[in-house]
Amino acid sequence: MNHRLTTQGRIVKTGIQNFFRNATLAVAAIAVMAITLTIILFSVIANATFTNTVTQITDRIDVSFFLKDEVTDQQREGFISELNNRPDVESVTYRSKDQVLAQYKEDNKDNTDTLLAISQTENPLPATINIKPTDPTELDGLRAFLAQKQVVALQSDSVNDGGTRQTAVDNITGAAVFFQRAGLVGVLVFTFVSILIIFNTIRMTIFNRRDELTIMRLLGASSWYIRGPFVVETIIYGLVSALLSVGICQLIFAISTSAFGASSLGLLDISFASTYFSRNFIIILTSQLAVGILIGAASSAIATQRYLKFKTSK
Amino acid sequence: MILLDRVSKTYGKSHPALDRISMHIEPKEFVIIIGKSGAGKSTLLKLLTREEKPTSGKIIVGGVDYDKLKDSKIPLLRRKIGVVFQDFKLLPNKTVFENVAFALEIVGYGNREINHTVPRVLDIVGLAGKEKRYPLELSGGERQRVAIARSIVRQPKILIADEPTGNLDPKHAWDVIKVLEKINRFGTTVLLTTHNTDIVNKLKRRVITLSDGHVASDRSNAEYGGEAK
Numbered sequence: 001m002n003h004r005l006t007t008q009g010r011i012v013k014t015g016i017q018n019f020f021r022n023a024t025l026a027v028a029a030i031a032v033m034a035i036t037l038t039i040i041l042f043s044v045i046a047n048a049t050f051t052n053t054v055t056q057i058t059d060r061i062d063v064s065f066f067l068k069d070e071v072t073d074q075q076r077e078g079f080i081s082e083l084n085n086r087p088d089v090e091s092v093t094y095r096s097k098d099q100v101l102a103q104y105k106e107d108n109k110d111n112t113d114t115l116l117a118i119s120q121t122e123n124p125l126p127a128t129i130n131i132k133p134t135d136p137t138e139l140d141g142l143r144a145f146l147a148q149k150q151v152v153a154l155q156s157d158s159v160n161d162g163g164t165r166q167t168a169v170d171n172i173t174g175a176a177v178f179f180q181r182a183g184l185v186g187v188l189v190f191t192f193v194s195i196l197i198i199f200n201t202i203r204m205t206i207f208n209r210r211d212e213l214t215i216m217r218l219l220g221a222s223s224w225y226i227r228g229p230f231v232v233e234t235i236i237y238g239l240v241s242a243l244l245s246v247g248i249c250q251l252i253f254a255i256s257t258s259a260f261g262a263s264s265l266g267l268l269d270i271s272f273a274s275t276y277f278s279r280n281f282i283i284i285l286t287s288q289l290a291v292g293i294l295i296g297a298a299s300s301a302i303a304t305q306r307y308l309k310f311k312t313s314k
Numbered sequence: 315m316i317l318l319d320r321v322s323k324t325y326g327k328s329h330p331a332l333d334r335i336s337m338h339i340e341p342k343e344f345v346i347i348i349g350k351s352g353a354g355k356s357t358l359l360k361l362l363t364r365e366e367k368p369t370s371g372k373i374i375v376g377g378v379d380y381d382k383l384k385d386s387k388i389p390l391l392r393r394k395i396g397v398v399f400q401d402f403k404l405l406p407n408k409t410v411f412e413n414v415a416f417a418l419e420i421v422g423y424g425n426r427e428i429n430h431t432v433p434r435v436l437d438i439v440g441l442a443g444k445e446k447r448y449p450l451e452l453s454g455g456e457r458q459r460v461a462i463a464r465s466i467v468r469q470p471k472i473l474i475a476d477e478p479t480g481n482l483d484p485k486h487a488w489d490v491i492k493v494l495e496k497i498n499r500f501g502t503t504v505l506l507t508t509h510n511t512d513i514v515n516k517l518k519r520r521v522i523t524l525s526d527g528h529v530a531s532d533r534s535n536a537e538y539g540g541e542a543k
Contacts (some may be wrong), residue, residue, distance in 0.1 A: 001421030010419055215403050219464070220362065221391035221420040 006224060015232020026237055029194070029201045033295060034239035036190035037288050038106055038248050043183030044284075045249070049273045054173055061136035065146065068156040069097070076127075078156060083131055088141050093130040100125045126156040180253040194301040198237065202230055202303040213308065227304040234300035238292030245292075246285050253277055315341040315472060315503045316362065321371030323357050326464060331357040334371065339505065341471070344498045346514055347507045349524035355507040356371075358524065359476050362505070363397055364388050364537060374410040376471055393421055394500070396465030402457045402476035404449040410436065412444035414464045421468065421499065439463045439493050455486025462493055475506045479513060487513065 019026060027206050067076060076094070083092045093104070101123050108114045118124070133139055145151065206213065252272040277284065316339040323332040325514045339345050349355050360366040362375060373380040376394055385392060402434065404413050415428045416434060423431075436442055438461040449457050459477050465473060475494060479487035491506075491513055498504045508514065514521060523530040 002424065007327060007420075007422040010422075056513050075436045084401045155359050211403070212405055215405065215416075217389075218365075218392060218397055218403070219420055223386070225420055 008228075011225060011228035012230040016236065018205070018229050019233045019236045022201070024203055025201050028239050029197045029234075030237050030244070032190065032197050033194045033292060034244040034248070036187065036194045037187045037241050037245035037292055039183065039190055040291060041249050043180070043187060045273050045277060046179050046183065048276050049269050050173075050175065050179065052272050052276075053269050056105050061133070063131040063133065063139070063142060063146070065101055065129040065131060067129065067154055068083040068155045070128065071127075071154050073183055076129075079151070080129065083129070083196060086142070086145065088134050089131055090134045091132045093132075095128045095130070097123050097125060097127045098252030099296060111203070167282050189293065190244065194239075194295055198296065199303045199306075202234070202300055203232050205230070205233075206304075207263050209270055216314065223308070226308060227301070230304045231297050231300045234296035235293050236296075238287060238294070241296075242285070242288040242292035246288055249277060259280070315343070315376060316505070318358075318361075318395070319372040321361065321368045321373060321410070323354075323361060323366060324369045329524060330369070332361070335524070335527070335529050337522060337532065339503060341503055342498070342501050343504070344495070344504045344517070344519045344532065345520045346517060346519055347505065347524060348508075348511075348514060348521060349530075352526075353524040354409050354527045355524055356476060359397075359505070359507065362474060363395060366459055370522060373439075379406045383472055384510050393468060394472070396468070396470040396472055396473040398461050398465050398473065398475040398478045400480040402449070402461045404460055409450075410441060410443065410447050410449070410452070410460050413460055414467050417464045417467050432463075435463045435467045438466075438496065440489070444466040447532055453486060454482045456490050458482060458486070458490045459493055462490065462497070466497055470502065472505065475504065477509065479506055479508060479510055481537070484512070491517065 055154050080092050080094060083089050101118070104118070104125055105115060131142065133142055146155075213226060251271070254269050315338070318335060318337050320334045320336055321332060322330055322332040322334050335354070335358070343453060346354050347349070347358065357366065361368055361373060363381065368380075369508075375391070378391055405416065408416065411432055414526045418431065420429045433442065433445065436445060439462050441459055441463065444452065444456065449460065452460065458481075462473075462475075462478070473494070478490050482490060487510060493507060494504055495517075520532070520534050522532045
């Protein structure tokens with residue numbers, strides 16, 4: 001047990017020494033790993049930001065149904081009850097003519113001309129039923145229902161179903177899907193490149209230290225004793241790269257929010273992204289470290305298995 | 315201690331480097347293996363340290379049957395066998411002390427045990443006081459004695475010395491041989507390959523002659539006397 005602990009300690013120590021000894025070789029591996037981790041981090045943050053934007057907009061999407069003044073209370077209640085029973089309707093809110101007028105006045109309290117004009121006539125605004133759909137992206141069923149003859153007969157004006165906001169949601173959802181796919185491709189490509197570069201770095205290190213490795217083997221060092229320091233070394237690559245990627249993201253947010261005073265970058269809500277980043281900093285940092293360690297350890301474990309010959313030739 | 319039974323080794327489709335050789339070496343024996351270049355000496359030693367697998371035949375060393383030895387257990391086998399090479403195979407960036415300590419470090423010895431054991435072994439090979447020197451600051455004979463110290467520091471039952479005097483002048487060569495004899499007196503089985511006929515004649519030990527992959531002769535010290543001149 002004691003021997004084992006001593007051996008583990010020596011493996012870690014040798015790995016750290018090798019990291020500093022191979023610093024120049026390590027730069028390329030760390031740079032590519034840092035780019036990979038930054039892309040992963042950006043994908044995660046962009047995804048969360050787009051999801052938030054879509055949620056915010058879809059929350060505001062509802063269908064406004066304007067009632068004719070002649071509609072009786074019984075007809076109205078029957079219609080509301082029918083709407084409430086629909087699975088694609090989340091909630092229904094009724095506002096009487098007076099309530100709509102009050103709201104209108106409140107919305108236009110600074111516009112005296114409009115207020116004057118409306119006060120000189122009888123309330124021209126219709127009573128309104130606001131329908132909040134369960135899924136704002138699936139309005140076809142509801143539209144078809146509202147287009148039925150007996151329903152249209154209750155209606156004073158055409159239905160306002162938030163078409164413009166729907167277009168915005170579609171745009172953002174489209175962008176989110178695009179960024180998710182682009183992010184995934186980027187992550188895959190750069191992870192592959194990182195692994196290749198780590199492979200090459202380890203291969204060169206093994207070549208540089210072939211005499212020492214041969215001696216170790218002949219003296220009876222276990223395969224883990226020989227491979228361990230390489231794995232430790234690449235774990236350090238992962239740790240450094242993870243810290244760099246988190247640092248890069250923090251820098252980008254700091255520059256884009258403070259220096260340019262921007263709140264969004266195209267469709268990306270920078271202020272939310274920045275808040276999301278700072279709120280989840282510990283989780284993000286831990287995850288980045290974990291991914292960095294995983295990429296480093298896995299690629300060096302495979303590389304040492306491949307390039308260090310432990311099997312006796314026949 | 316070492317048993318080879320009809321062991322052959324062929325590389326690719328070439329002529330066999332070893333062809334059905336058999337030998338039995340007792341514990342604590344000092345055996346010299348001689349033969350011209352290409353006779354199969356190095357191949358034989360590589361088979362014993364399991365750097366190579368035989369094409370056919372049986373090898374048992376220290377009770378370990380190589381047929382049943384898994385690759386993962388090779389390090390454990392090598393810890394029981396000390397090996398000395400013609401080119402020393404020392405690490406140039408480590409001191410004499412560190413080179414010897416390296417053999418203990420890789421098997422998990424603690425620093426206290428290392429600090430206790432290494433000076434004693436360096437004393438046995440006559441290198442006391444040179445612990446802090448680097449290999450390049452030493453003569454060829456001294457370097458080879460560092461290599462011997464490293465190979466015996468774990469007190470192996472068997473010491474394999476592959477042409478340890480090949481790169482040394484006669485005086486240093488003889489110093490190295492004296493160290494090997496000393497180790498043999500402590501109870502370690504020594505297997506020495508050499509080209510040096512003077513050493514063979516002076517040592518008067520069992521001599522196995524390899525020729526073209528075969529055991530050409532296997533004679534005790536008395537029988538061998540004078541033939542290698």
